[in-house]
Amino acid sequence: DTGVSQDPRHKITKRGQNVTFRCDPISExxxxxxxxxxxxxxxxxxxxxxxxxQLEKSRLLSDRFSAERPKGSFSTLEIQRTEQGxxxxxxxxxxxxxxxxxxxxxxxxxxxxx
Amino acid sequence: AQSVTQLDSQVPVFEEAPVELRxxxxxxxxxxxxxxVQYPNQGLQLLLKYLSGSTLVKGINGxxxxxNKSQTSFHLRKPSVHISDTAEYFCAVTRTTSxxxxxxxxxxxxxxxxx
Numbered sequence: 001d002t003g004v005s006q007d008p009r010h011k012i013t014k015r016g017q018n019v020t021f022r023c024d025p026i027s028e029x030x031x032x033x034x035x036x037x038x039x040x041x042x043x044x045x046x047x048x049x050x051x052x053x054q055l056e057k058s059r060l061l062s063d064r065f066s067a068e069r070p071k072g073s074f075s076t077l078e079i080q081r082t083e084q085g086x087x088x089x090x091x092x093x094x095x096x097x098x099x100x101x102x103x104x105x106x107x108x109x110x111x112x113x114x
Numbered sequence: 115a116q117s118v119t120q121l122d123s124q125v126p127v128f129e130e131a132p133v134e135l136r137x138x139x140x141x142x143x144x145x146x147x148x149x150x151v152q153y154p155n156q157g158l159q160l161l162l163k164y165l166s167g168s169t170l171v172k173g174i175n176g177x178x179x180x181x182n183k184s185q186t187s188f189h190l191r192k193p194s195v196h197i198s199d200t201a202e203y204f205c206a207v208t209r210t211t212s213x214x215x216x217x218x219x220x221x222x223x224x225x226x227x228x229x
Contacts, residue, residue, distance in 0.1 A: 105150075
């Protein structure tokens with residue numbers, strides 16, 4: 001297992017377009033998280049899955065954002081009608097049940113909205 | 115609610131010198147504490163964590179941190195830094211009773227090691 005994978009690494013899109021990012025967690029990890037990181041800031045929590053259930057969503061996650069984790073494996077994060085303010089690094093992380101192990105983060109997807 | 119303050123946005127230090135990166139947190143409930151490192155265009159890598167027990171925690175790459183409950187601090191230290199330690203360092207907390215275990219991160223400290 002090579003860790004948490006995110007695809008694509010970089011995405012440039014025009015304002016108003018829809019984008020989708022994918023995250024493949026470590027296979028035995030049942031918890032999956034999405035965070036957003038803007039320039040000069042720490043990552044901010046967006047949403048959390050335990051297996052296939054989305055158990056918590058941040059108020060940062062507007063109606064234009066949706067996340068799924070079908071069958072409790074990979075996850076997708078979709079942004080509809082992108083805005084320039086959506087430009088950020090989107091980070092995925094996974095962890096085992098029982099938090100003692102902390103998270104493993106992916107390398108992130110950098111989104112630029114032009 | 116929890117919050118994390120990293121007072122130093124940038125810390126320049128010469129190679130082989132010691133360094134301390136400061137982290138203070140605010141929380142009305144007990145928390146777990148973490149330090150992560152982020153190299154350019156990469157995700158975050160766990161350096162060390164405090165969950166319970168000894169307040170002095172040792173992590174990877176020679177880093178250590180001390181949990182001080184009375185001062186609500188969790189400062190990161192390294193006795194002798196290398197050029198390769200140049201990166202951004204983030205302190206984070208999460209509630210011990212949180213079912214989600216979502217992190218609250220600080221704004222980061224950029225460590226620049228000079229030759």
